Amino acid sequence: MNICVIGCGAIGTTIARAIDEMPEIDIIYLTDRSKECATRLQERTKKVRYVPDIVPILGEIKIVVEAASQDAARYYAPLALSAGVDVLIMSVGVFQDEEFQTDTFRLAKRKGAKIFIPSGAIGGIDALCAASLDHIDEVTLTTTKPPSAFGSNPYLESKGIKASELRERTEIFFGTAREAVKHFPQNINVAATISLAGIGFEKTKIRIMCDPQVQTNEHHLKAKGKFGELDVVTRNVPSPRNPKTSYLAALSAISAIRKITGSTWVGV
Template sequence: MKIGLIGGGAIGCYVAAELAARGLGPEAVLTRSGPEDARGSDGVLRLRRLEDLPEGITLMVDCAGHAALAEHGAAILERGIDLITVSLGALADPALAERLSAAAERGGAQLHLASGAIGALDALAAARVGGLASVTYVGRKPPRGWQGSPAEEKLDLARLDQAATHFEGSAREAAQRYPKNANVAAAVAFAGIGFDATQVRLVADPGVTENIHEIHAEGAFGTLSFRINGKPLPDNPRSSALAAMSAVAAIERRCAPITI
């Protein structure tokens, strides 16, 4: 399998390093900046245009965010190249989701959604088979984690002295209003009962130092409660370490003879 990456940021660099350590490449990295069509000392080709992607790439991995998925996703899938993405929140846009789905069908390819910064999605997807009555996602971050988001319109983040909810609504609303914080809510929605039925609550909490993600679900299977305290990548405090790890795990599953 020949693998290409989209994005040279913190997540992209982590994934590239882990792939190299496993002898899996990558063959090429598509970025928005840097030298054009330059091969680095590591032998990896850096590209500025998707059209220059070398022949033989069978899997692309999007580590660059919503805009990159919207710009390149359909063209990759139409070329018959499978695509793994961590930018699940972008699919809250029904038009983009339909465009990617149609492109995958035309190209005979598949778009794989990495689990990102959350877990328990396998249990949630299994529970969906029997019927889910409700799914709620709660995202809790220290106030600084919500800087630059619509939370600033409702809360004085600099002076907050107790936990405060700044958003309650559907996963689709959360993904559209908080695009930089939407991927976890989107992952929960995809695994469970969809963007419109999944309820989301976002909290700024000065009493926490990590990003905390919770899933609560009820259905024919019983009840589920899951919580994870996530740490960021050392190179970028805004990027989830587990999100980067989930991309590597998704690639490993594609390459392994036995997988889960």
């Protein structure tokens, strides 16, 4: 089976290296707007082949794995789905755009292709999906990250908050998942994943804390409903390549690819 990976950053590189070792995978086509980054990864792997454009190879691949950015998801997901090719999306925040979400989900259905959204950097998505089959009263996510995870952020700048100057644990955002994803597009993909699994972008509430004392990216998911209560804390080690990204996010994508290509699926 051939796979195409979009993005050779923290997640894309980890995915490409891992699936390079999988016997089920024949060729890993890789594209990135940085040709240099993609060709460097090609040199260090057996099956990776850099392609500047994925259109010519769409007929040869089973799945497009987006691990780049919301812009990339917006461009590549419809392109692949239109050709009947499945997509795995890491930049889940793109689905906070209601129109894009509706159009993309409809396109997948019409073309008989699948959209895979890995659990990413958080635990509990399986339970939340199951719980959402009956009434859920509330879903709240409290995300705590070190200042380095926020970099330069226009929303924080507009509020006069400098993450690097905070000396104690500080709430820097509270609002709906839709607003959270808009203001922190690279930090809060999990808010989008939770929204899709549970009660949507408007009802899901997000609190973002910046804490100079922590080394991990922590996600505390709480939900309450007919099923009972869910209370899950995930403390993630940041990726050494990109402190905004948790290592678990890349592992979840690799795990998803193993499920898709394998014959046993635990935690469906």
